[in-house]
Amino acid sequence: MxxxxxxxxxxxxxxxxxxxxxxxxxxxxxxxAMHPDMVLTEAFKLFFTVxxxxxxxxxxxxxxxxxxxxxxxxxxxxxxxxxxxxxxxxEFIICVSVLPLExxxxxxGSFIHSLFxxxxxxxxxxxxxxxxxxxxxxxxxxRFYTIAYPFLAKRIKRKLILTLIGLIxxxxxxxxxxxxxxxxxxxxxxxxxxxxxxxxxxxxLFIVVANYIFPGIIMTIFYAKIFCIAHRxxxxxAKNHICxxxxxxxxxKQKILLKGAITLAKIVGTFMLCWAPYIIDLILFYSRIQPxxxxxxxxxxxxxxxxxxxxxxxxxxxxxxxxxxxxxxRETRHFLLHKKIPIIARGTSTSFFQSNxxxxxxxxxx
Numbered sequence: 152m153x154x155x156x157x158x159x160x161x162x163x164x165x166x167x168x169x170x171x172x173x174x175x176x177x178x179x180x181x182x183x184a185m186h187p188d189m190v191l192t193e194a195f196k197l198f199f200t201v202x203x204x205x206x207x208x209x210x211x212x213x214x215x216x217x218x219x220x221x222x223x224x225x226x227x228x229x230x231x232x233x234x235x236x237x238x239x240x241x242e243f244i245i246c247v248s249v250l251p252l253e254x255x256x257x258x259x260g261s262f263i264h265s266l267f268x269x270x271x272x273x274x275x276x277x278x279x280x281x282x283x284x285x286x287x288x289x290x291x292x293x294r295f296y297t298i299a300y301p302f303l304a305k306r307i308k309r310k311l312i313l314t315l316i317g318l319i320x321x322x323x324x325x326x327x328x329x330x331x332x333x334x335x336x337x338x339x340x341x342x343x344x345x346x347x348x349x350x351x352x353x354x355x356l357f358i359v360v361a362n363y364i365f366p367g368i369i370m371t372i373f374y375a376k377i378f379c380i381a382h383r384x385x386x387x388x389a390k391n392h393i394c395x396x397x398x399x400x401x402x403x404k405q406k407i408l409l410k411g412a413i414t415l416a417k418i419v420g421t422f423m424l425c426w427a428p429y430i431i432d433l434i435l436f437y438s439r440i441q442p443x444x445x446x447x448x449x450x451x452x453x454x455x456x457x458x459x460x461x462x463x464x465x466x467x468x469x470x471x472x473x474x475x476x477x478x479x480x481r482e483t484r485h486f487l488l489h490k491k492i493p494i495i496a497r498g499t500s501t502s503f504f505q506s507n508x509x510x511x512x513x514x515x516x517x
Contacts (some may be wrong), residue, residue, distance in 0.1 A: 195445055200258060202452045206459045207250040213462025214243040220475045227475070230312050231297075231415070234290040235465065237316045241279045241286070242458040249275050250455065261344030269346035270331060270339055278327025280426070281362035285319050287419050288366035294415055295373040298380055326362060330354055355433060363430050367423055374416050418464050425457035 217239040221227050252272045256262050262269065293312075297304040330339075330350040339349045428450040432442055441447075465472040 192445075195448075196257075199448055199452065200254070203250060203254050203257065203455070206452070206455050207246050207254065210242055210250075210455075210458035210462075211246040213459060214239045214246065216476070216479060217462050217465060217472070218243060220472065220479075224475055227472070230307065230309065231290060231293060233309075233312050233316060234286050234293065235418075237319065238283050238286045239461070241282045242461060244275065245279050245455070245458060248272070249279070250458075256346070262341060262346040263344075264341070264346075266339060266341050269341050269348060272346065273339075273348040273350075274327045274331060276327075277358055278323045281326050281358065282320060282323035283422065284363050284366040284426075285323065286316070287422055288369050289315060289319065290415055291370040291373040291419060295377055298377055323362075326358065329357075355436070359430055359433055363426065370419050370423075374419070377416075418461065421460060421464060422457055425460070426454045429454035 218236060221232060221236045221239075249272055252264065252268065293304070293307075296307075330348075334354050335349050335351050337349060340347050432447055432450045435442060442450075
């Protein structure tokens with residue numbers, strides 16, 4: 152299907168579906184028919200600017216905290232947390248690359264950068280969305296095996312986890328670069344202050360189906376299996392009131408793993424809910440049904456709000472991250488009051504992440 156799409160999420164007032172061979176006049180008519188409300192109100196522009204800025208700042212500091220915590224706290228370096236750190240790294244890159252460019256474009260009302268930056272912005276957008284969704288899918292699969300096949304899961308080495316994460320990043324990067332590699336009839340352009348990113352409509356459908364809907368289905372299936380296992384264990388415990396010390400020990404371990412699975416399910420569910428409206432918007436775009444621009448941008452804000460929410464989910468739902476988070480808050484308060492720089496060093500009691508008491512770790516331990 153020889154069609155191409157001009158994507159400009161923020162400032163392009165001429166977002167169109169263009170059939171090869173169609174005239175510019177037909178293109179303009181189509182744009183007018185699909186966008187009855189092209190002009191944004193000043194109130195909405197202010198909301199969009201403040202929301203995007205807040206998401207960028209909170210996401211930057213929150214994901215930086217997650218990455219630094221993982222680097223310095225040994226108890227956090229579990230297999231499951233490695234996948235979460237991969238997700239956090241993807242969100243950190245969005246905060247320092249995509250969001251500043253989008254925000255600058257919106258505030259200035261014109262895209263002032265080169266074609267390379269235009270291509271890079273949307274390539275990162277699609278690649279990092281893919282990386283986030285697939286990382287969460289890998290978490291759900293790995294968590295299922297730790298519960299259903301604990302002895303098999305113990306044989307999985309950290310090297311294998313790192314290899315899997317590396318493959319996720321390679322695949323995500325490749326999928327984001329497909330239009331640049333030639334999956335489109337013509338290249339993108341920067342014209343009249345707009346970044347007009349070109350990609351085949353089939354590519355957009357591929358991203359939505361392969362890198363969001365399919366991982367979402369896999370996550371749903373595996374978490375359903377996990378909760379079925381939890382239900383069977385609950386029934387078994389109800390029937391057997393008396394059990395040996397070894398059985399009690401195994402049940403406690405199983406309870407910890409199930410608690411961790413519930414925590415991860417909440418993180419996955421939040422990701423899916425935040426991104427679902429935006430993905431539906433892309434599907435409607437593929438179907439030549441363009442929602443009002445304010446609705447589109449609202450979905451955009453909701454999708455990226457997940458970047459700011461995730462670090463708080465880790466701190467609020469995971470006991471290990473929560474312990475480190477409050478220690479970080481206390482040390483920051485101490486620094487602000489006494490103007491003393493905490494030392495991040497092994498065995499130093501005044502460090503952000505080191506103390507005589509290691510953080511409790513139950514929610515996501517494998």
